[in-house]
Amino acid sequence: MQKIQRNTYTTTDALADGFANYAAEVLRTALTRQQTASLVVPGGSTPRAYLPALAAQTLPWQRITITLSDERWVDTGLHDSNEHLVRTCLLKRLNVQPHFTGLKTPHEKPEAAIPEIEQRLKTLPQPFTLTVLGLGEDGHIASLFPGLKLHEATHSSAEQRCIAVYPPVAPSPRVSLSLDALAGSAQIALVATGKVKRQLLDRLKDDADPAIPLVWLLQHARTPVAVFETS
Numbered sequence: 001m002q003k004i005q006r007n008t009y010t011t012t013d014a015l016a017d018g019f020a021n022y023a024a025e026v027l028r029t030a031l032t033r034q035q036t037a038s039l040v041v042p043g044g045s046t047p048r049a050y051l052p053a054l055a056a057q058t059l060p061w062q063r064i065t066i067t068l069s070d071e072r073w074v075d076t077g078l079h080d081s082n083e084h085l086v087r088t089c090l091l092k093r094l095n096v097q098p099h100f101t102g103l104k105t106p107h108e109k110p111e112a113a114i115p116e117i118e119q120r121l122k123t124l125p126q127p128f129t130l131t132v133l134g135l136g137e138d139g140h141i142a143s144l145f146p147g148l149k150l151h152e153a154t155h156s157s158a159e160q161r162c163i164a165v166y167p168p169v170a171p172s173p174r175v176s177l178s179l180d181a182l183a184g185s186a187q188i189a190l191v192a193t194g195k196v197k198r199q200l201l202d203r204l205k206d207d208a209d210p211a212i213p214l215v216w217l218l219q220h221a222r223t224p225v226a227v228f229e230t231s
Ligand SMILES: O=C1O[C@H](COP(=O)(O)O)[C@@H](O)[C@H](O)[C@H]1O
Pocket: 042, 043, 044, 045, 046, 047, 069, 070, 071, 072, 082, 133, 134, 135, 136, 137, 140, 141, 142, 143
């Protein structure tokens, strides 16, 4: 895994600060070259530790559009919703509001929502300026889970950045940015805490297991992936 740069911290607080400094620098640098920037953030539990640190950074947030790497097909008012997480841990803490593009629609099934989501995503600065991803203990990124076929995950074109997924292990259906949309980002960061994820990263260093979506990302990414992890 040469396309990976690991930054290891002894505490979650130190990781949060290290990540927030990195993300702010990437966005600031991009905004010296372009008028607007896009930031993709994940859901799950890990961002609760570092999104508040990112919110404390001084940035021209009104020039930044934030979207999600993936969304669970649940009401956005629920704790499980990735949009709910981002609103609570990031947006509510900012005095100046960025643009926010959520992925949930009122459609009953995620596949019916894809055309509307594609319309929303089209308006974001592309390629994404910075994509931040979490890592599942099974190696999933966004909502691209092991078991999905590579061609299903890359099921995209310039017009097609999002896919509907029914992960066998998750309680709700999902939508996820496609592998191409994620891997095409100008910069990619992966934030992973805990022993199991560290061991997974160690293992993948020597064994690029083709069943693991993180491996697909590393193989398709345009730039090295900056990993922020705890020891
Ligand atoms: O379900 C999800 O899981 C991953 C990893 O989440 P974590 O709880 O282990 O931090 C997350 O990146 C993804 O966005 C989310 O929908």
